[in-house]
Amino acid sequence: MNRTEIVIIGAGSVGLAIARRLSTTGKKIVLLERHNTFGQDTSTRNSEVIHGGMYYPTGSLKARLCVDGNRMLYKLCSVHNIPHRKTGKLIIANTEDERQNIEEIYHQGKINQVPHLRMIEEQEIKRLEPNIRAKWALLSPESGILDATELMRYFEQEALRNGVTIRYDHEVIGLEKLKDSYKVMVRRDNGKIEEIITDVVINAAGLYADQISAMLGIDIGKNQYRIYWVKGEYFDVNEHHSGKMSHLIYPTPTPVSLGIHVRLWLDGSYALGPNALYVDEINYDVDPTHLDNFFSDAKEYLPFLEKSDLTPGVAGIRAKLQAKGEPARDFVIRNEYDKGLPGFINLVGIDSPALTACVAIAEEVARIYKKTG
Ligand SMILES: Cc1cc2nc3c(=O)[nH]c(=O)nc-3n(C[C@H](O)[C@H](O)[C@H](O)COP(=O)(O)OP(=O)(O)OC[C@H]3O[C@@H](n4cnc5c(N)ncnc54)[C@H](O)[C@@H]3O)c2cc1C
Known part of the structure; x- marks a missing residue:
C-alpha cells in the first residue's frame, strides 16, 4: 500500500x-x-477563451477568480511562451432589450473590477469589425484566447x-x-x-x-x-472566411450559456458555438440537424455567412450545478x-x-x- x-x-x-x-x-x-x-x-x-469576468454576480467566487485568473493567466502565458492572444471581445446588441442587457453586464463588470470595459456604438464597431452587424457593443479589451x-x-x-x-x-x-x-x-x-x-x-x-x-x-x-451535464456543440466555419474578424464576437448571454458566439482559433480560423443541451450521457458527437439553428442565430450578426459555410465540429460538456431552468x-x-x-x-x-x-x-x-x- x-x-x-x-x-x-x-x-x-x-x-x-x-x-x-x-x-x-x-x-x-x-x-x-x-x-x-x-x-x-x-x-x-471548450472555447479556449480567457474571459474578462463581467458576467458573474457580485462577491461570487466566479467573479473574483475569473478577474484574478485572467491577469495571472496572461502573465504566465507570456513568461512561459504559451500560445495566446489578447484579441478583445465584443458582446453585441441589435435590439433595445439586448442593449439594456449588455449595459447591465457592463455595470456588473465595473463592480467586478474588470479593467477597460467600454460601451461602443455602430460607427466604432464598424471600424473595429467591418464584417459584423451590431448597433451597440460592450468592448472587453482584456478578453482573449489561448492554447489550453x-x-x-x-x-x-x-x-x-x-x-x-x-x-x-x-x-x-x-x-x-x-x-x-x-x-x-x-x-x-x-x-x-x-x-x-x-x-x-x-x-x-x-x-x-x-x-x-x-x-x-x-x-x-x-x-x-x-452535477448536471450540459453539452455544447460547435460548427466549423469554412476557411475562406478566416481573418474576417479579429475580436471574439458574442451575442447577449442566456441563463445557461454565453450564447452561440464566434470561437476564434490562434491561426485566424473560427467556429461557432457552443449551444447548451442538458444530456445524460457523455457523447461528443455533433448533431448535424442542429446546423439550421446555428446558422439562423449567427446570421443575425454575421451577414456574410452562408449555410454551406458550416460543418459539424467538436463538442464539450459543462459540469453545472443548476438543473434546467434554475x-x-x-x-x-x-x-x-x-x-x-x-x-x-x-x-x-x-x-x-x-x-x-x-x-x-x-x-x-x-x-x-x-x-x-
Ligand atoms: C462547451 C464549453 C465551452 C467552454 N468555454 C470556456 C471558455 O472559453 N473559457 C473558460 O474559462 N472556460 C470555458 N469552459 C469551462 C472550462 O472548460 C471548464 O470549466 C474547465 O475545463 C474545467 O476543468 P476541470 O479540470 O475542472 O475539468 P476536466 O477538464 O473535465 O478535468 C477533470 C478530470 O478528472 C478526471 N476524472 C474524473 N473522474 C475521475 C476518477 N474517478 N478517477 C480519476 N480521474 C477522474 C477526468 O478524466 C478529467 O480528466 C467551457 C466548457 C464547455 C463545456
Missing part, C-alpha cells in the same frame, strides 16, 4: 494547475487521472519537475475516511486495484466531482452537489471539515470560467490547504 500526503483526482486544467501550485510546498503529491493523458474531458473541449493543451502541458511538466507523481490510466473507484487519513482505491487500465493512503484528497474530477463526493458519503442531493450557481471550493471530512478539499460545479480561472483556483486551493495545516 502506498503512503502519500496529497492525492489530487483529475488531470484537467484545474487539477494540473493545483498540482503545479502545491508542488512548490515540498509535499508528497500523487495526481490520479483515469484517461491515458491529461485534458481528455472538458479542458480541451499547451497550458496543461506546461502545468504537467512543472509538476513533474517538482516531484509530483502523475498516474495516468488510474481511475479512482472508492474513497474511505480513516482516523486521520483517507484510503483511495484505484483501478489501473490492466484491471489491477491499488490502495493509496493520504492525508489530503483534492477532488478536481470535473464532470464526476459529485460521484467522488458521494464516495465519501456526502449526500449530493441534500448538499446540492449534483438560476446559475457559483463554484464550490471548500474543505469539507464540517461534514466530518477534514482534509477533503472539494471542487464541485467547476464550469465556465474555470479554464480562465485555473491559476487563481489553484491559489485558492493552496490557501485552503495551508489552513488545513
Whole structure:
C-alpha cells in the first residue's frame, strides 16, 4: 500500500494547475487521472477563451477568480511562451432589450473590477469589425484566447519537475475516511486495484466531482452537489472566411450559456458555438440537424455567412450545478471539515470560467490547504 500526503483526482486544467501550485510546498503529491493523458474531458473541449469576468454576480467566487485568473493567466502565458492572444471581445446588441442587457453586464463588470470595459456604438464597431452587424457593443479589451493543451502541458511538466507523481490510466473507484487519513482505491487500465493512503484528497474530477463526493458519503442531493451535464456543440466555419474578424464576437448571454458566439482559433480560423443541451450521457458527437439553428442565430450578426459555410465540429460538456431552468450557481471550493471530512478539499460545479480561472483556483486551493495545516 502506498503512503502519500496529497492525492489530487483529475488531470484537467484545474487539477494540473493545483498540482503545479502545491508542488512548490515540498509535499508528497500523487495526481490520479483515469484517461491515458491529461485534458481528455472538458479542458480541451471548450472555447479556449480567457474571459474578462463581467458576467458573474457580485462577491461570487466566479467573479473574483475569473478577474484574478485572467491577469495571472496572461502573465504566465507570456513568461512561459504559451500560445495566446489578447484579441478583445465584443458582446453585441441589435435590439433595445439586448442593449439594456449588455449595459447591465457592463455595470456588473465595473463592480467586478474588470479593467477597460467600454460601451461602443455602430460607427466604432464598424471600424473595429467591418464584417459584423451590431448597433451597440460592450468592448472587453482584456478578453482573449489561448492554447489550453499547451497550458496543461506546461502545468504537467512543472509538476513533474517538482516531484509530483502523475498516474495516468488510474481511475479512482472508492474513497474511505480513516482516523486521520483517507484510503483511495484505484483501478489501473490492466484491471489491477491499488490502495493509496493520504492525508489530503483534492477532488478536481470535473464532470464526476459529485460521484467522488458521494464516495465519501456526502449526500449530493441534500448538499446540492449534483452535477448536471450540459453539452455544447460547435460548427466549423469554412476557411475562406478566416481573418474576417479579429475580436471574439458574442451575442447577449442566456441563463445557461454565453450564447452561440464566434470561437476564434490562434491561426485566424473560427467556429461557432457552443449551444447548451442538458444530456445524460457523455457523447461528443455533433448533431448535424442542429446546423439550421446555428446558422439562423449567427446570421443575425454575421451577414456574410452562408449555410454551406458550416460543418459539424467538436463538442464539450459543462459540469453545472443548476438543473434546467434554475438560476446559475457559483463554484464550490471548500474543505469539507464540517461534514466530518477534514482534509477533503472539494471542487464541485467547476464550469465556465474555470479554464480562465485555473491559476487563481489553484491559489485558492493552496490557501485552503495551508489552513488545513
Ligand atoms: C462547451 C464549453 C465551452 C467552454 N468555454 C470556456 C471558455 O472559453 N473559457 C473558460 O474559462 N472556460 C470555458 N469552459 C469551462 C472550462 O472548460 C471548464 O470549466 C474547465 O475545463 C474545467 O476543468 P476541470 O479540470 O475542472 O475539468 P476536466 O477538464 O473535465 O478535468 C477533470 C478530470 O478528472 C478526471 N476524472 C474524473 N473522474 C475521475 C476518477 N474517478 N478517477 C480519476 N480521474 C477522474 C477526468 O478524466 C478529467 O480528466 C467551457 C466548457 C464547455 C463545456
